[in-house]
Amino acid sequence: MANRTNAVDAQHKTAYPHYQNSALARTKVNPxxxxxxxxxxxxxxxxxxxxxxxxxxxxxxxFRYNIPLILNTSKxxxxxxxxxxxxxxxxxxxxxxxxxxxxxxxxxxxxxxxxxxxxxxxxxxxxxxxxGRSYASICRLLQQLRRTGEFEFRGFQDMSAQEVANITGLSLEQAQMSRKRLASEPIVWESGDLELFKQKLKLQQLIVIQGGRFGHVKSESxxxxxxxxxxxxxxxxxxxxxxxxxxxxxxxxxxxxxxxxxxxxxxxxxxxxxxxxxxxxxxxxxxxxxxxxxxxxxxxxxxxxxxxxxxxxxx
Ligand SMILES: [Mg+2]
The missing domain is CATH 3.40.50.1000 (HAD superfamily/HAD-like)
Incomplete structure (x- = not known):
């Protein structure tokens, strides 16, 4: 039995660097x-x-080992x-x-x-x-930037679900789902100084992540x-x-x-x-x-x- 316990400990030390280094290893709590x-x-x-x-x-x-699968996506x-x-x-x-x-x-x-x-x-x-900001707050800020006349772009909020479907290739139903947003706005850039646009967003703790067809305006998280x-x-x-x-x-x-x-x-x-x-x-x-x-x-x-x-x- 003692040998088996030692073998398990040795196995844990090799497999779990955290276990080996932490105080938890000494108290032998859960792996x-x-x-x-x-x-x-x-x-x-x-x-x-x-x-x-x-x-x-x-x-x-x-599922068998009850390991959480946490989807982490742009969707x-x-x-x-x-x-x-x-x-x-x-x-x-x-x-x-x-x-x-x-x-x-x-x-x-x-x-x-x-x-x-x-x-x-x-x-x-x-x-x-x-x-960071809510979706409504991001959209308001984008409207303000557009009104300066310095930048031209279109966001999902400016498009119908059909337009989003046409641009993305999604079905109409999928486009509707992608228009319901919590904290980021995809935009299609049309004209203006993009770097200046990014600087103005940065002052509001917002960034633009470049995707395939869209830039995504969102918090820095x-x-x-x-x-x-x-x-x-x-x-x-x-x-x-x-x-x-x-x-x-x-x-x-x-x-x-x-x-x-x-x-x-x-x-x-x-x-x-x-x-x-x-x-x-x-x-x-x-x-x-x-x-x-x-x-x-x-x-x-x-x-x-x-x-x-x-x-x-x-x-
Ligand atoms: Mg991917």
Whole structure:
């Protein structure tokens, strides 16, 4: 029995650097718990058909070990909530590139800090934590800037759902969901000094994140900041528990999240390239061989295998 205990301790020390270094190791409390933060498009969802079918084996393992899957995406609350209810396992999620967090009602024992309450299509209630200005306030500020006559641009609020559908290629229903926003506004730039525009936004603690067709005007909070904020919620809920952040992403807006997570998984893009550089000094970095959700599941299965203690029965 003593040998078995030593073997388990040795296993923990190798697998969990936090466990080895922390005071928790000496008190032998629970092994660390994984928190999985994942981008959607091109990461958990296939770039072409938006399917997460290829990721299902790892999704099942997350459910099996009760590991929270926290979607961290540029999508809106309505779009993400629909995916969460399809996948099952209601956990918090991050929307609009880190601008807002949605926490299911009764998820944490303590009422989380929040700015408003939202409901998904099935009536599930979420507490919404917003970073920086509200959507209405951002839109008002953009109107003021437009009225100076120095800049010409169009935002989602200036377009009908049909126009958004035409520009993005989304269906009309999807376009409607992407127009319901909490804390960021996509804009199409038409003319004017973009650098001056960015400077004026910066004075209001706003930035522009460049996407494919749109610039997204939002607070300075990014996916990494939202990841840390939520990790602190888990930590408050379980003060003696150590958490390991596992982050998965494929694009530039995932870079800081992967840089600052304990385990970083860069997903190979649909064109076969890796768009993220995880640097040379990070101890826990993974580049997937496979593309999108197939890479997501292969890498995550390895991480679960490595970090989650298994009970084995013999004889
Ligand atoms: Mg992506």
């Amino acid at each position: 660390p718990k994984l928190l999985v933060f994942s981008d959607l498009d091109g990461t958990l969802l296939d770039h072409h058909d938006y399917s997460y079918e290829a990721a299902k084996p790892a999704l099942l393992q997350l 809106t609350f309505t779009e993400t909530a629909e995916l969460v209810s399809q996948m099952g396992g209601f956990h918090p999620f991050v929307t609009e590139n880190g601008a807002a967090i949605a926490i299911p009602e009764n998820y944490f024992n303590q009422l989380p800090e929040h700015d408003e309450i939202a409901e998904d299509a099935s009536g599930h209630r979420y507490f919404i934590k917003r970073f 990014d996916k990494a900041a939202a990841m840390h904020w939520l990790t602190r919620c888990y930590q408050q809920q379980s003060p003696t528990q150590t958490f390991i952040q596992v982050a998965l992403g494929d694009g530039p807006n995932d870079q800081t999240m992967l840089d600052e997570a304990d385990v970083a998984i860069a997903i190979r893009s649909h064109n076969g390239q890796h768009r993220l550089n995880l640097g040379n000094c990070r101890p826990n970095r993974i580049y997937t061989q496979r593309i999108g959700p197939a890479g997501w599941q292969a890498a995550l299965l390895r991480v679960i295998e490595h970090y989650v203690p298994k009970e084995r029965y013999y004889g």
